[in-house]
Amino acid sequence: MSAKVITITSGKGGVGKTTATANLSAALAMQGKRVVAIDADIGLRNLDVVMGLENRIVYDLVHVVEGTCRLRQAMIKDKRLETLFLIPAAQSRDKNAVKPQDMIDVCEQLRPDFDFILVDSPAGIEQGFRNAIAPADMVLIITTPEVSAVRDADRIIGLVEAEEKGPARLIVNRLRPGMVQRGDMLDTADVLDVLSIDLLGIVPDDESIIVSTNRGVPVVMENNSRAGQAFRNIAARLLGEDVPLMDVEAPTSWVQRFTRFVRGS
Amino acid sequence: MNLLDRLFGRPQPSSREIAKNRLQLVLVQDRVNLSPQLLQTLKDELIAVISKYVEIDVDGMEVTFTQSRRQSRLTADIPVIGARVRR
Numbered sequence: 001m002s003a004k005v006i007t008i009t010s011g012k013g014g015v016g017k018t019t020a021t022a023n024l025s026a027a028l029a030m031q032g033k034r035v036v037a038i039d040a041d042i043g044l045r046n047l048d049v050v051m052g053l054e055n056r057i058v059y060d061l062v063h064v065v066e067g068t069c070r071l072r073q074a075m076i077k078d079k080r081l082e083t084l085f086l087i088p089a090a091q092s093r094d095k096n097a098v099k100p101q102d103m104i105d106v107c108e109q110l111r112p113d114f115d116f117i118l119v120d121s122p123a124g125i126e127q128g129f130r131n132a133i134a135p136a137d138m139v140l141i142i143t144t145p146e147v148s149a150v151r152d153a154d155r156i157i158g159l160v161e162a163e164e165k166g167p168a169r170l171i172v173n174r175l176r177p178g179m180v181q182r183g184d185m186l187d188t189a190d191v192l193d194v195l196s197i198d199l200l201g202i203v204p205d206d207e208s209i210i211v212s213t214n215r216g217v218p219v220v221m222e223n224n225s226r227a228g229q230a231f232r233n234i235a236a237r238l239l240g241e242d243v244p245l246m247d248v249e250a251p252t253s254w255v256q257r258f259t260r261f262v263r264g265s
Numbered sequence: 266m267n268l269l270d271r272l273f274g275r276p277q278p279s280s281r282e283i284a285k286n287r288l289q290l291v292l293v294q295d296r297v298n299l300s301p302q303l304l305q306t307l308k309d310e311l312i313a314v315i316s317k318y319v320e321i322d323v324d325g326m327e328v329t330f331t332q333s334r335r336q337s338r339l340t341a342d343i344p345v346i347g348a349r350v351r352r
Contacts, residue, residue, distance in 0.1 A: 147284050147291075154292050183279030190285045194292060 003036075003114035005107050006238070007136035009160075011152030013123030015144045016173040019209060019219075020231070021120035022050040026218035027235030029084035033115040036075065038106070039089035040132040041122035042097055048088045052216025053078065062090035065102040071109055080221070095127045100134035107135035116238075125159060133160060139168040140200060145175055145186035154195055169200040171234065176205045201234035202245060203227050293330045297337050304328070311341060320346040 008021045018041075025037040039047035042062065048054040059074040064087070071087075078084035087106075090097060107117055121132030133139060139160045143153040153170070160168045172188050179185035188202050206227035212219040219228040220235075226246070233243045278286075294300060299307070308328050315321055322344040331338045 147288050150288055151291060151295065155295060158296065180281070183281045186281055186284050186288075190281065194285065194288050 003111045003117045005117045005135045005137045007119040007121055007132050008140045009121035010142045011156040012149045015142050015149050017142050018046050018050050018120055020142050021118050023218045023220045023231040024235050025118045027220040027232045028116050029081040034083045035116045036085040036110055036114050037118045038087045039120050042089045043094045045089040045091045047120050050213055051086055053086050057088050060088045060090045062093050062097045065098050098131050100131050103131050104135045133163055133165050136165050139165050140171055141168045142171045142173050144173050150191055169198050171201050173203045174205040175202055203230040322346055
């Protein structure tokens with residue numbers, strides 16, 4: 001076994017990198033794959049709380065890099081999914097505590113025992129981002145359909161290509177089909193047109209993400225969430241399955257269509 | 266745009282279209298790292314250089330960046346009026 005290293009990044013903060021990392025890791029583990037998620041956001045640790053594993057941290061990534069503990073000691077095993085592990089970030093250090101070569105070394109040690117290593121990148125384009133993409137075999141870029149997020153995604157795509165880690169693949173997060181139909185939100189086609197990269201998946205805006213994050217349970221574990229289904233589909237595509245894109249267009253009745261015509265949107 | 270606007274034909278772009286257009290413009294600048302001011306300077310210098318050899322129609326001149334996939338291309342469309350210097 002030699003794991004594939006997938007780095008999830010975005011440039012802009014708050015677009016869903018950590019949520020995507022937690023959910024794709026869980027979805028891959030639900031398919032029986034051996035998965036380790038690494039939080040590369042040193043100083044702003046969050047993947048642990050999103051995955052619901054925050055109470056079990058003893059050692060973190062910086063302890064591993066500095067040789068305070070062995071790699072195995074920093075790996076937290078998820079109790080719900082037998083094949084899912086987390087390596088948390090340090091909370092009290094800064095991004096310079098880890099170097100790109102450290103990330104490459106850690107991933108090399110993990111590769112023989114896993115199918116996938118998912119790296120949650122910090123926002124920004126500085127050292128933390130460079131650490132996160134250093135070991136990557138594949139880079140996933142998350143954006144939301146907003147001008148600021150798309151602009152930052154474009155910058156990141158350029159940097160990923162400059163590091164010869166491309167071509168990156170895109171996940172459009174928090175799409176609101178109703179707003180797209182009213183002409184008040186960029187559609188996935190608009191985003192792809194502007195960024196010119198391949199689409200891996202679309203995740204609809206879904207309140208169940210907030211609820212599941214409150215509970216510390218990845219939304220992919222819940223069957224009746226549309227965002228959960230979208231993340232499961234993306235995981236299936238990462239496994240090479242040909243899953244059609246979700247129909248994120250909200251179902252419309254003739255009343256809605258008529259109302260929309262009268263309002264002219 | 267409401268029903269009246271629609272019936273009397275005053276089409277306004279949706280915020281989605283505005284967003285896409287603004288993005289396309291700002292990304293061209295981001296990708297070539299050229300501000301609108303620098304682009305104007307580039308134009309002025311082009312005019313100065315070319316005018317040394319041929320007379321050009323400055324008002325009809327268009328200098329634009331276009332995108333194909335992730336490649337940027339600088340296109341200058343410069344109408345020539347006539348030769349300035351005979352050699």
